[in-house]
Amino acid sequence: xxxxxxxxLFAVILLAGVIVAFWRTRAPLESSExxxxxxxxxxxxxxxxxxxxxxxxxxxxxxxxxxxxxxARKLALLDEVLxxxxxxxxxxxxxxxxxxxSLKEKLREKYYDLAPExxxxxxxxxFLLGRELKTEEDVAFLSxxxxxxxxxxxxxxxxxxxxxxxxEHAASAGSVTLVYPQLVAIRSFEKALxxxxxxxxxxxxxxxxxxxxxxxxARAAREAIARAExxxxx
Amino acid sequence: xxxxxxxxxxxxxxxxxxxxxxxxxxxxxxxxKETQEQLTSDLASLEGIYGATASALHTTVFGEVDxxxxxxxxRSRVLRVGYDSSSVGGAVAYVSPFSDPSRIVLTANYxxxxxxxxxxxxxxxxxxxxxERQNSYWPHSRCPRLFVDEAGREIKSIWTGLPLxxxxxxxxxxxxxxxxxxxxxxxxxxxxxxxxxxxRADAELYARDQLKRVINREAAKQIKEDLxxxx
Ligand SMILES: [Zn+2]
Numbered sequence: 253x254x255x256x257x258x259x260x261l262f263a264v265i266l267l268a269g270v271i272v273a274f275w276r277t278r279a280p281l282e283s284s285e286x287x288x289x290x291x292x293x294x295x296x297x298x299x300x301x302x303x304x305x306x307x308x309x310x311x312x313x314x315x316x317x318x319x320x321x322x323x324a325r326k327l328a329l330l331d332e333v334l335x336x337x338x339x340x341x342x343x344x345x346x347x348x349x350x351x352x353x354s355l356k357e358k359l360r361e362k363y364y365d366l367a368p369e370x371x372x373x374x375x376x377x378x379f380l381l382g383r384e385l386k387t388e389e390d391v392a393f394l395s396x397x398x399x400x401x402x403x404x405x406x407x408x409x410x411x412x413x414x415x416x417x418x419x420e421h422a423a424s425a426g427s428v429t430l431v432y433p434q435l436v437a438i439r440s441f442e443k444a445l446x447x448x449x450x451x452x453x454x455x456x457x458x459x460x461x462x463x464x465x466x467x468x469x470a471r472a473a474r475e476a477i478a479r480a481e482x483x484x485x486x
Numbered sequence: 487x488x489x490x491x492x493x494x495x496x497x498x499x500x501x502x503x504x505x506x507x508x509x510x511x512x513x514x515x516x517x518x519k520e521t522q523e524q525l526t527s528d529l530a531s532l533e534g535i536y537g538a539t540a541s542a543l544h545t546t547v548f549g550e551v552d553x554x555x556x557x558x559x560x561r562s563r564v565l566r567v568g569y570d571s572s573s574v575g576g577a578v579a580y581v582s583p584f585s586d587p588s589r590i591v592l593t594a595n596y597x598x599x600x601x602x603x604x605x606x607x608x609x610x611x612x613x614x615x616x617x618e619r620q621n622s623y624w625p626h627s628r629c630p631r632l633f634v635d636e637a638g639r640e641i642k643s644i645w646t647g648l649p650l651x652x653x654x655x656x657x658x659x660x661x662x663x664x665x666x667x668x669x670x671x672x673x674x675x676x677x678x679x680x681x682x683x684x685x686r687a688d689a690e691l692y693a694r695d696q697l698k699r700v701i702n703r704e705a706a707k708q709i710k711e712d713l714x715x716x717x
Protein backbone atom coordinates (compact mmCIF):
# COMPACT_ATOMS: atom_id res chain seq x y z
CA UNK A 253 0.00 0.00 0.00
CA UNK A 254 2.73 2.33 1.12
CA UNK A 255 4.80 1.34 -1.90
CA UNK A 256 1.98 2.00 -4.35
CA UNK A 257 1.42 5.48 -2.76
CA UNK A 258 5.10 6.28 -3.18
CA UNK A 259 4.91 5.18 -6.81
CA UNK A 260 1.85 7.40 -7.39
CA LEU A 261 3.58 10.38 -5.74
CA PHE A 262 6.66 9.82 -7.91
CA ALA A 263 4.50 9.68 -11.02
CA VAL A 264 2.75 12.96 -10.10
CA ILE A 265 6.09 14.74 -9.48
CA LEU A 266 7.49 13.39 -12.75
CA LEU A 267 4.43 14.59 -14.67
CA ALA A 268 4.65 18.03 -13.05
CA GLY A 269 8.32 18.21 -14.01
CA VAL A 270 7.56 17.35 -17.59
CA ILE A 271 4.81 20.01 -17.75
CA VAL A 272 7.10 22.71 -16.28
CA ALA A 273 9.90 21.79 -18.68
CA PHE A 274 7.53 21.91 -21.65
CA TRP A 275 6.14 25.29 -20.55
CA ARG A 276 9.62 26.73 -20.13
CA THR A 277 10.73 25.74 -23.60
CA ARG A 278 7.48 26.93 -25.14
CA ALA A 279 7.26 30.35 -23.43
CA PRO A 280 10.17 32.14 -25.22
CA LEU A 281 8.83 30.99 -28.58
CA GLU A 282 5.44 32.50 -27.87
CA SER A 283 6.94 35.77 -26.66
CA SER A 284 9.11 36.05 -29.75
CA GLU A 285 6.00 35.58 -31.88
CA UNK A 286 4.40 38.41 -29.96
CA UNK A 287 7.49 40.49 -30.58
CA UNK A 288 7.31 39.96 -34.32
CA UNK A 289 3.68 40.89 -34.55
CA UNK A 290 4.23 43.73 -32.03
CA UNK A 291 7.01 45.08 -34.19
CA UNK A 292 4.68 45.13 -37.14
CA UNK A 293 1.98 46.92 -35.19
CA UNK A 294 4.37 49.39 -33.58
CA UNK A 295 5.66 50.45 -36.96
CA UNK A 296 2.12 51.20 -37.92
CA UNK A 297 2.43 49.62 -41.30
CA UNK A 298 -0.50 48.26 -43.17
CA UNK A 299 1.96 46.98 -45.72
CA UNK A 300 1.08 43.45 -46.82
CA UNK A 301 4.44 43.17 -48.58
CA UNK A 302 6.46 44.07 -45.47
CA UNK A 303 4.17 42.26 -43.01
CA UNK A 304 4.34 39.03 -44.96
CA UNK A 305 8.12 39.30 -44.99
CA UNK A 306 8.30 40.03 -41.26
CA UNK A 307 6.21 36.94 -40.56
CA UNK A 308 8.20 34.73 -42.91
CA UNK A 309 11.38 36.28 -41.54
CA UNK A 310 11.03 34.17 -38.39
CA UNK A 311 12.11 31.15 -40.44
CA UNK A 312 14.01 32.51 -43.39
CA UNK A 313 17.58 33.51 -42.46
CA UNK A 314 17.85 35.84 -45.48
CA UNK A 315 14.77 37.69 -44.30
CA UNK A 316 15.97 37.96 -40.73
CA UNK A 317 17.71 41.04 -42.04
CA UNK A 318 21.10 39.70 -41.29
CA UNK A 319 22.83 42.16 -43.54
CA UNK A 320 26.20 41.49 -45.05
CA UNK A 321 29.00 43.88 -44.22
CA UNK A 322 28.52 45.54 -47.59
CA UNK A 323 24.77 46.00 -47.00
CA ALA A 324 25.34 47.33 -43.49
CA ARG A 325 27.80 49.85 -44.88
CA LYS A 326 25.26 50.96 -47.50
CA LEU A 327 22.59 51.29 -44.85
CA ALA A 328 24.87 53.43 -42.68
CA LEU A 329 25.60 55.60 -45.70
CA LEU A 330 21.90 56.04 -46.35
CA ASP A 331 21.43 57.15 -42.73
CA GLU A 332 24.21 59.66 -43.23
CA VAL A 333 22.58 61.11 -46.35
CA LEU A 334 19.17 61.20 -44.65
CA UNK A 335 20.67 63.16 -41.75
CA UNK A 336 22.59 65.57 -43.99
CA UNK A 337 19.57 66.21 -46.26
CA UNK A 338 22.07 66.61 -49.08
CA UNK A 339 20.53 65.02 -52.16
CA UNK A 340 23.54 65.94 -54.24
CA UNK A 341 25.85 63.63 -52.33
CA UNK A 342 27.63 61.77 -55.17
CA UNK A 343 27.76 58.60 -53.07
CA UNK A 344 24.04 58.19 -53.78
CA UNK A 345 24.97 57.27 -57.34
CA UNK A 346 28.37 55.79 -56.72
CA UNK A 347 27.63 53.51 -53.80
CA UNK A 348 23.91 53.13 -53.22
CA UNK A 349 23.31 50.97 -56.25
CA UNK A 350 23.13 47.25 -56.79
CA UNK A 351 20.95 46.69 -53.72
CA UNK A 352 20.79 43.11 -52.51
CA UNK A 353 17.44 41.47 -51.74
CA SER A 354 18.16 41.70 -48.01
CA LEU A 355 18.95 45.38 -48.25
CA LYS A 356 15.85 46.05 -50.33
CA GLU A 357 13.85 44.31 -47.63
CA LYS A 358 15.50 46.43 -44.96
CA LEU A 359 14.73 49.59 -46.92
CA ARG A 360 11.07 48.61 -47.19
CA GLU A 361 10.95 48.32 -43.42
CA LYS A 362 12.88 51.54 -43.01
CA TYR A 363 10.32 53.33 -45.16
CA TYR A 364 7.66 52.59 -42.56
CA ASP A 365 10.01 53.30 -39.68
CA LEU A 366 10.33 56.90 -40.87
CA ALA A 367 7.55 59.23 -39.80
CA PRO A 368 4.94 59.78 -42.51
CA GLU A 369 5.76 63.50 -42.33
CA UNK A 370 9.34 62.75 -43.38
CA UNK A 371 8.38 63.10 -47.02
CA UNK A 372 11.93 63.68 -48.25
CA UNK A 373 13.31 60.72 -46.30
CA UNK A 374 10.59 58.37 -47.47
CA UNK A 375 10.95 59.68 -51.01
CA UNK A 376 14.68 59.01 -50.98
CA UNK A 377 14.07 55.38 -50.04
CA UNK A 378 11.49 55.02 -52.80
CA PHE A 379 13.94 56.59 -55.23
CA LEU A 380 16.62 54.03 -54.35
CA LEU A 381 14.20 51.11 -54.57
CA GLY A 382 12.49 52.53 -57.64
CA ARG A 383 15.58 52.80 -59.77
CA GLU A 384 16.22 49.10 -59.29
CA LEU A 385 12.85 47.61 -60.08
CA LYS A 386 13.52 44.05 -61.15
CA THR A 387 10.84 41.78 -59.78
CA GLU A 388 7.07 41.83 -59.35
CA GLU A 389 7.64 42.10 -55.62
CA ASP A 390 9.68 45.28 -56.16
CA VAL A 391 6.77 46.72 -58.14
CA ALA A 392 4.22 45.52 -55.56
CA PHE A 393 5.85 47.48 -52.76
CA LEU A 394 5.92 50.72 -54.73
CA SER A 395 2.37 50.10 -55.81
CA UNK A 396 1.39 49.83 -52.18
CA UNK A 397 3.10 53.16 -51.44
CA UNK A 398 1.35 54.81 -54.36
CA UNK A 399 -2.02 53.80 -52.98
CA UNK A 400 -1.31 54.99 -49.44
CA UNK A 401 -3.71 57.42 -47.86
CA UNK A 402 -2.53 60.87 -48.73
CA UNK A 403 -0.53 62.93 -46.25
CA UNK A 404 -2.78 65.88 -45.45
CA UNK A 405 -0.27 68.32 -44.02
CA UNK A 406 3.51 68.52 -43.74
CA UNK A 407 3.00 69.27 -40.05
CA UNK A 408 0.87 66.25 -39.37
CA UNK A 409 -0.15 63.85 -42.09
CA UNK A 410 -3.40 63.03 -40.31
CA UNK A 411 -4.68 66.59 -39.94
CA UNK A 412 -5.91 68.62 -42.89
CA UNK A 413 -5.28 72.36 -42.57
CA UNK A 414 -8.37 74.47 -42.22
CA UNK A 415 -9.70 76.31 -45.22
CA UNK A 416 -8.02 79.70 -45.47
CA UNK A 417 -5.11 78.61 -43.29
CA UNK A 418 -2.81 78.09 -46.23
CA UNK A 419 -0.95 80.73 -48.18
CA GLU A 420 -1.28 79.14 -51.60
CA HIS A 421 1.47 81.31 -53.06
CA ALA A 422 4.08 80.54 -50.44
CA ALA A 423 3.11 76.92 -49.86
CA SER A 424 3.13 75.87 -53.52
CA ALA A 425 5.98 73.37 -53.11
CA GLY A 426 3.61 71.35 -50.95
CA SER A 427 1.74 70.25 -54.05
CA VAL A 428 4.63 67.93 -54.79
CA THR A 429 6.06 67.33 -51.33
CA LEU A 430 2.80 66.11 -49.81
CA VAL A 431 2.74 63.27 -52.34
CA TYR A 432 6.48 63.14 -52.93
CA PRO A 433 7.18 59.45 -52.24
CA GLN A 434 4.20 58.56 -54.42
CA LEU A 435 5.33 60.78 -57.28
CA VAL A 436 8.83 59.32 -57.07
CA ALA A 437 7.25 55.86 -57.33
CA ILE A 438 5.18 56.90 -60.36
CA ARG A 439 8.33 58.24 -62.01
CA SER A 440 10.10 54.97 -61.29
CA PHE A 441 7.22 53.08 -62.92
CA GLU A 442 7.40 55.36 -65.93
CA LYS A 443 11.11 54.66 -66.34
CA ALA A 444 10.58 50.93 -65.85
CA LEU A 445 8.19 50.89 -68.81
CA UNK A 446 11.38 50.78 -70.84
CA UNK A 447 12.08 47.30 -69.47
CA UNK A 448 10.13 44.80 -71.63
CA UNK A 449 10.22 42.19 -68.86
CA UNK A 450 8.40 44.48 -66.44
CA UNK A 451 6.36 46.57 -68.83
CA UNK A 452 2.98 44.91 -68.36
CA UNK A 453 3.35 44.70 -64.55
CA UNK A 454 4.37 48.33 -64.34
CA UNK A 455 1.63 49.43 -66.68
CA UNK A 456 -0.90 47.64 -64.48
CA UNK A 457 0.61 49.38 -61.44
CA UNK A 458 0.22 52.76 -63.15
CA UNK A 459 -3.37 51.97 -64.07
CA UNK A 460 -4.06 50.95 -60.47
CA UNK A 461 -2.51 54.21 -59.29
CA UNK A 462 -4.80 56.09 -61.66
CA UNK A 463 -7.81 54.17 -60.40
CA UNK A 464 -7.12 53.89 -56.67
CA UNK A 465 -4.45 56.45 -55.80
CA UNK A 466 -5.19 59.84 -54.25
CA UNK A 467 -6.25 62.47 -56.77
CA UNK A 468 -2.83 64.09 -57.29
CA UNK A 469 -1.14 60.71 -57.63
CA ALA A 470 -3.82 59.50 -60.04
CA ARG A 471 -3.19 62.61 -62.12
CA ALA A 472 0.56 61.92 -62.23
CA ALA A 473 -0.10 58.30 -63.22
CA ARG A 474 -2.46 59.41 -65.96
CA GLU A 475 0.12 61.87 -67.28
CA ALA A 476 2.85 59.19 -67.19
CA ILE A 477 0.65 56.81 -69.18
CA ALA A 478 -0.18 59.58 -71.67
CA ARG A 479 3.52 60.39 -72.15
CA ALA A 480 4.33 56.71 -72.67
CA GLU A 481 1.52 56.38 -75.21
CA UNK A 482 2.70 59.52 -76.98
CA UNK A 483 6.26 58.18 -77.11
CA UNK A 484 5.06 54.86 -78.49
CA UNK A 485 6.15 52.81 -75.47
CA UNK A 486 2.94 50.78 -75.55
CA UNK B 487 45.54 110.66 -63.81
CA UNK B 488 43.36 108.36 -65.88
CA UNK B 489 45.53 105.42 -64.73
CA UNK B 490 44.86 106.41 -61.15
CA UNK B 491 41.11 106.59 -61.79
CA UNK B 492 41.31 103.22 -63.54
CA UNK B 493 43.10 101.78 -60.51
CA UNK B 494 40.45 103.09 -58.12
CA UNK B 495 37.65 101.85 -60.34
CA UNK B 496 39.09 98.37 -60.59
CA UNK B 497 39.80 98.31 -56.84
CA UNK B 498 36.19 99.35 -56.22
CA UNK B 499 34.90 96.70 -58.65
CA UNK B 500 37.05 94.03 -57.00
CA UNK B 501 35.83 95.13 -53.60
CA UNK B 502 32.23 95.01 -54.80
CA UNK B 503 32.67 91.54 -56.26
CA UNK B 504 34.26 90.32 -53.03
CA UNK B 505 31.38 91.79 -51.06
CA UNK B 506 28.86 90.03 -53.28
CA UNK B 507 30.75 86.79 -53.16
CA UNK B 508 31.63 86.43 -49.52
CA UNK B 509 29.97 88.96 -47.27
CA UNK B 510 26.68 89.47 -49.00
CA UNK B 511 24.70 86.95 -47.01
CA UNK B 512 24.31 87.97 -43.40
CA UNK B 513 21.95 86.39 -40.93
CA UNK B 514 19.82 88.30 -38.47
CA UNK B 515 20.67 87.46 -34.90
CA UNK B 516 17.48 85.51 -34.32
CA UNK B 517 18.04 83.01 -37.14
CA UNK B 518 18.52 79.66 -35.37
CA LYS B 519 21.80 77.91 -35.94
CA GLU B 520 19.99 74.92 -37.48
CA THR B 521 18.31 77.17 -40.07
CA GLN B 522 21.58 78.95 -40.88
CA GLU B 523 23.35 75.64 -41.32
CA GLN B 524 20.61 74.24 -43.53
CA LEU B 525 20.62 77.26 -45.83
CA THR B 526 24.41 77.34 -45.97
CA SER B 527 24.52 73.63 -46.71
CA ASP B 528 21.85 73.93 -49.44
CA LEU B 529 23.71 76.78 -51.12
CA ALA B 530 27.00 74.90 -50.85
CA SER B 531 25.40 71.92 -52.53
CA LEU B 532 24.06 74.18 -55.27
CA GLU B 533 27.57 75.52 -55.90
CA GLY B 534 28.64 72.08 -57.05
CA ILE B 535 26.28 72.21 -60.04
CA TYR B 536 27.75 72.33 -63.52
CA GLY B 537 26.39 71.72 -66.99
CA ALA B 538 28.07 72.54 -70.29
CA THR B 539 24.74 73.44 -71.90
CA ALA B 540 22.06 75.92 -70.92
CA SER B 541 18.78 76.72 -72.62
CA ALA B 542 18.24 80.14 -74.19
CA LEU B 543 15.79 81.26 -71.53
CA HIS B 544 18.10 80.05 -68.79
CA THR B 545 20.96 82.03 -70.29
CA THR B 546 18.78 85.13 -70.29
CA VAL B 547 17.53 84.78 -66.72
CA PHE B 548 20.47 83.19 -64.91
CA GLY B 549 23.40 82.64 -67.30
CA GLU B 550 25.16 79.31 -67.45
CA VAL B 551 24.17 76.16 -65.60
CA ASP B 552 26.86 76.66 -63.04
CA UNK B 553 26.85 76.68 -59.25
CA UNK B 554 28.90 79.85 -58.96
CA UNK B 555 26.54 81.61 -61.38
CA UNK B 556 23.51 80.56 -59.28
CA UNK B 557 25.29 81.55 -56.11
CA UNK B 558 26.18 85.02 -57.41
CA UNK B 559 22.68 85.46 -58.81
CA UNK B 560 21.19 84.69 -55.40
CA ARG B 561 23.72 86.62 -53.33
CA SER B 562 23.46 89.70 -55.50
CA ARG B 563 19.75 89.86 -54.74
CA VAL B 564 19.51 88.57 -51.20
CA LEU B 565 21.78 90.37 -48.80
CA ARG B 566 20.21 89.46 -45.49
CA VAL B 567 18.45 86.46 -44.07
CA GLY B 568 15.81 86.95 -41.41
CA TYR B 569 13.74 84.49 -39.46
CA ASP B 570 10.08 84.11 -38.65
CA SER B 571 9.38 81.55 -35.97
CA SER B 572 5.82 81.23 -37.22
CA SER B 573 5.00 78.24 -39.34
CA VAL B 574 1.47 79.31 -40.17
CA GLY B 575 0.22 79.16 -43.76
CA GLY B 576 2.68 76.54 -44.92
CA ALA B 577 5.18 79.20 -46.02
CA VAL B 578 8.85 78.25 -45.97
CA ALA B 579 10.28 81.64 -46.93
CA TYR B 580 9.09 85.06 -47.99
CA VAL B 581 10.27 88.47 -49.07
CA SER B 582 8.59 91.76 -48.19
CA PRO B 583 9.41 93.60 -51.40
CA PHE B 584 8.14 97.03 -50.48
CA SER B 585 9.67 97.29 -47.02
CA ASP B 586 12.89 95.28 -47.19
CA PRO B 587 13.45 93.86 -50.68
CA SER B 588 16.94 92.48 -50.18
CA ARG B 589 16.03 90.43 -47.12
CA ILE B 590 14.65 86.92 -47.35
CA VAL B 591 12.83 85.65 -44.31
CA LEU B 592 12.99 81.93 -43.61
CA THR B 593 10.23 80.53 -41.47
CA ALA B 594 10.40 77.68 -38.99
CA ASN B 595 9.21 75.46 -41.84
CA TYR B 596 12.56 75.74 -43.61
CA UNK B 597 13.87 73.04 -41.35
CA UNK B 598 10.60 71.66 -40.01
CA UNK B 599 9.00 70.60 -43.27
CA UNK B 600 10.60 67.69 -45.02
CA UNK B 601 11.01 69.11 -48.51
CA UNK B 602 13.72 67.55 -50.69
CA UNK B 603 16.75 69.78 -51.14
CA UNK B 604 15.92 70.97 -54.66
CA UNK B 605 12.51 72.13 -53.39
CA UNK B 606 14.13 74.25 -50.68
CA UNK B 607 16.40 75.79 -53.32
CA UNK B 608 13.45 76.34 -55.64
CA UNK B 609 11.62 78.19 -52.88
CA UNK B 610 14.47 80.55 -52.03
CA UNK B 611 15.19 81.27 -55.70
CA UNK B 612 11.51 82.00 -56.21
CA UNK B 613 11.64 84.46 -53.34
CA UNK B 614 14.90 85.96 -54.59
CA UNK B 615 13.08 86.83 -57.82
CA UNK B 616 10.70 88.95 -55.73
CA UNK B 617 13.59 91.17 -54.64
CA GLU B 618 13.98 92.74 -58.10
CA ARG B 619 12.85 96.32 -57.80
CA GLN B 620 13.68 97.07 -61.45
CA ASN B 621 11.11 94.42 -62.45
CA SER B 622 8.46 95.61 -60.02
CA TYR B 623 9.31 92.52 -57.91
CA TRP B 624 7.70 90.22 -60.49
CA PRO B 625 4.15 90.31 -59.14
CA HIS B 626 2.02 87.19 -59.51
CA SER B 627 -1.25 86.93 -61.35
CA ARG B 628 -4.45 85.55 -60.01
CA CYS B 629 -5.04 82.00 -61.17
CA PRO B 630 -7.87 82.11 -63.72
CA ARG B 631 -11.45 81.29 -62.93
CA LEU B 632 -11.27 78.32 -65.24
CA PHE B 633 -8.00 76.90 -63.94
CA VAL B 634 -7.65 73.44 -65.43
CA ASP B 635 -4.87 71.05 -66.37
CA GLU B 636 -4.25 69.66 -69.85
CA ALA B 637 -6.90 67.02 -69.32
CA GLY B 638 -9.43 69.73 -68.47
CA ARG B 639 -9.60 68.89 -64.77
CA GLU B 640 -9.76 71.70 -62.27
CA ILE B 641 -6.48 72.45 -60.48
CA LYS B 642 -7.04 72.53 -56.76
CA SER B 643 -4.97 73.20 -53.70
CA ILE B 644 -3.44 69.98 -52.50
CA TRP B 645 -3.60 71.32 -48.96
CA THR B 646 -7.25 72.21 -48.79
CA GLY B 647 -8.81 70.60 -51.84
CA LEU B 648 -10.23 74.01 -52.76
CA PRO B 649 -9.86 75.42 -56.28
CA LEU B 650 -6.77 77.56 -56.83
CA UNK B 651 -8.83 79.83 -59.08
CA UNK B 652 -8.61 83.41 -57.88
CA UNK B 653 -5.52 82.85 -55.72
CA UNK B 654 -2.57 85.13 -56.40
CA UNK B 655 -0.42 82.10 -57.08
CA UNK B 656 0.12 82.04 -60.84
CA UNK B 657 2.42 83.72 -63.35
CA UNK B 658 1.64 85.47 -66.60
CA UNK B 659 5.19 86.57 -67.34
CA UNK B 660 7.94 84.31 -68.57
CA UNK B 661 10.34 85.88 -66.09
CA UNK B 662 7.98 85.54 -63.12
CA UNK B 663 9.07 83.78 -59.95
CA UNK B 664 7.29 80.48 -60.75
CA UNK B 665 8.30 80.58 -64.41
CA UNK B 666 11.95 81.38 -63.73
CA UNK B 667 12.33 78.53 -61.27
CA UNK B 668 10.77 76.18 -63.83
CA UNK B 669 13.50 77.32 -66.23
CA UNK B 670 16.19 76.83 -63.59
CA UNK B 671 15.00 73.40 -62.46
CA UNK B 672 14.29 72.29 -66.01
CA UNK B 673 17.88 73.07 -66.96
CA UNK B 674 19.28 71.32 -63.90
CA UNK B 675 17.18 68.32 -64.81
CA UNK B 676 18.32 68.33 -68.42
CA UNK B 677 21.91 69.50 -68.31
CA UNK B 678 23.50 69.19 -64.88
CA UNK B 679 26.49 66.88 -65.22
CA UNK B 680 27.56 67.00 -61.60
CA UNK B 681 24.15 66.40 -60.08
CA UNK B 682 23.04 63.11 -58.68
CA UNK B 683 20.34 61.24 -60.53
CA UNK B 684 18.03 62.11 -57.64
CA UNK B 685 18.58 65.86 -57.87
CA ARG B 686 17.88 65.76 -61.60
CA ALA B 687 14.76 63.67 -61.08
CA ASP B 688 13.48 65.92 -58.30
CA ALA B 689 14.18 69.02 -60.39
CA GLU B 690 12.00 67.58 -63.15
CA LEU B 691 9.23 66.70 -60.71
CA TYR B 692 8.99 70.16 -59.16
CA ALA B 693 9.50 71.99 -62.46
CA ARG B 694 6.67 70.03 -64.05
CA ASP B 695 4.36 70.94 -61.17
CA GLN B 696 5.29 74.62 -61.07
CA LEU B 697 4.85 74.94 -64.82
CA LYS B 698 1.11 74.44 -64.23
CA ARG B 699 1.14 77.85 -62.55
CA VAL B 700 2.32 79.62 -65.70
CA ILE B 701 -1.06 80.58 -67.06
CA ASN B 702 -0.06 82.64 -70.05
CA ARG B 703 -0.27 80.16 -72.90
CA GLU B 704 2.46 81.82 -74.95
CA ALA B 705 4.81 81.94 -71.95
CA ALA B 706 4.14 78.30 -71.10
CA LYS B 707 4.66 77.31 -74.73
CA GLN B 708 7.97 79.16 -74.89
CA ILE B 709 9.18 77.48 -71.72
CA LYS B 710 8.19 74.06 -73.00
CA GLU B 711 10.00 74.69 -76.26
CA ASP B 712 13.02 76.04 -74.43
CA LEU B 713 13.16 72.83 -72.38
CA UNK B 714 12.45 70.68 -75.46
CA UNK B 715 9.10 69.71 -73.96
CA UNK B 716 11.03 67.75 -71.38
CA UNK B 717 8.31 68.46 -68.87
ZN1 LIG C 1 6.02 84.42 -55.47
